[in-house]
Structure formats: C-alpha cells, structure tokens
Amino acid sequence: QPDNIVYVMDASIGQACEAQAKAFKDKVDVASVIVTKLDGxxxxxxxxxxxxxxxxxIIFIGTGEHIDDFEPFKTQPFISKLLGMGDIEGLIDKVNELKLDDNEALIEKLKHGQFTLRDMYEQFQNIMKMGPFSQILGMIPGFGTDFMTKGNEQESMARLKKLMTIMDSMNDQ
Structure with missing residues (x-):
C-alpha cells in the first residue's frame, strides 16, 4: 500500500491539466505533484x-532532460516566472554555482588589461554550465523563455561549441 502517490504532470498540455489531474485524483489518492517540461x-x-x-x-519541477534539471519546487520563483517577472534568486544561484569569486588570477589579469583565448575558453565553459540560454534569459525580468527561439538557441550553442573546438586545436603560442 503506497503512502505517497505522486502525480507527474506534463506542463505543455496547458489547460487540459485540470481535467487530467481531476480524473487521476478520482482514481487514486494523490499526495503530491511533479511538473515536467517547464523548459519549453x-x-x-x-x-x-x-x-x-x-x-x-507540487514537490518538484523538471526544467530539462537531465537529472540536474530536476529541482525542488519553490513557490516564489515559480509565480514570478509565471507572471513574466523572471527569477533573480535563481539566476544568482546559477552564477554562484560557477564560483567566479574563486578566480582571483583572472580578476588580476583583467585589472592589467590581459585576457587570453584560454581565459575566454574558460568563460565559455562557465556559460555552458549555466544551462540553456532560454532558461537563463527566462530568469531575467522582461525576458521570457520564448525570447530566444529553440532554433536560435541551438544555433548559438552550436557556434559556441564550434568556437571552443577551434580553441581546443590551438597550442599555447
């Protein structure tokens, strides 16, 4: 006998969510909800x-295809994004995960006007770690997740990866 029945809901079905959830609830005793596909x-x-x-x-939300994209539900950021006001707290968390403050050497180089292709490469890696561009833009007030189309996002990521591949083939001179 399960003690926690979780209803996993696809956010992309829109207004049909209510009818589907109600039908599920009529059959089983739902204790919590997981919302997926919030990355589109x-x-x-x-x-x-x-x-x-x-x-x-709601206990968790899914914002992508990887396990890292499965996150605990937080009311404030969810409502803020729903209203198009972004998620500044989430953006700050993403930037803090990069531990940019720990990079004293880069800060010193920048103070002296030095910035190499290797430094640029490291910054590109940091950008890639933050996740899809549309997801990051969706965290900024005034930008929605649909600000950047899926095609443009894939094209931008492909260009960035191509540039990084070119940089990988270079020697230190």
Whole structure:
C-alpha cells in the first residue's frame, strides 16, 4: 500500500491539466505533484489548476532532460516566472554555482588589461554550465523563455561549441 502517490504532470498540455489531474485524483489518492517540461514554452499555469484539482502540493519541477534539471519546487520563483517577472534568486544561484569569486588570477589579469583565448575558453565553459540560454534569459525580468527561439538557441550553442573546438586545436603560442 503506497503512502505517497505522486502525480507527474506534463506542463505543455496547458489547460487540459485540470481535467487530467481531476480524473487521476478520482482514481487514486494523490499526495503530491511533479511538473515536467517547464523548459519549453509552457509556463506552468495549468500546474496551478492541477494543484487545485488534486489538493496536493507540487514537490518538484523538471526544467530539462537531465537529472540536474530536476529541482525542488519553490513557490516564489515559480509565480514570478509565471507572471513574466523572471527569477533573480535563481539566476544568482546559477552564477554562484560557477564560483567566479574563486578566480582571483583572472580578476588580476583583467585589472592589467590581459585576457587570453584560454581565459575566454574558460568563460565559455562557465556559460555552458549555466544551462540553456532560454532558461537563463527566462530568469531575467522582461525576458521570457520564448525570447530566444529553440532554433536560435541551438544555433548559438552550436557556434559556441564550434568556437571552443577551434580553441581546443590551438597550442599555447
């Protein structure tokens, strides 16, 4: 006998979320909800309807295809993004994960006007670690996740990877 039945909901189905969640709730005793596919154009407004229909809290959200993209649900950032106000707290967390403050050597080089291709390469790596561009732009107030189309994002990432490959083939001179 399960003690926690989790309803996993696809955010991209939009307004159909409520009816689907209600039908699921009528069959089993839902204790919590996980909302997936919040990395696309879906904002997750249907998730609120699903929560109301199941009378269960959202515990996790999925914002991508990897395990790192599965994160605990936080009310404030979710509502803020839903209203198009971004997620400054999430953006700060992403930047802090990069530990840029630990790079004293780079800061000193920049103070003296020195910035090499190797330094640029490291910064490109940091950008890649932050996640998809559209996800990062979605955290900035005024920019939505649909500010950058999927095609443009893939093209930008491909260009960045190509540039990094070229830099990998260079020697230190």
């Amino acid at each position: 154009h879906a904002k997750g407004g249907g998730a609120l309807s699903a929560v109301a229909a199941t009378k269960s809290p």
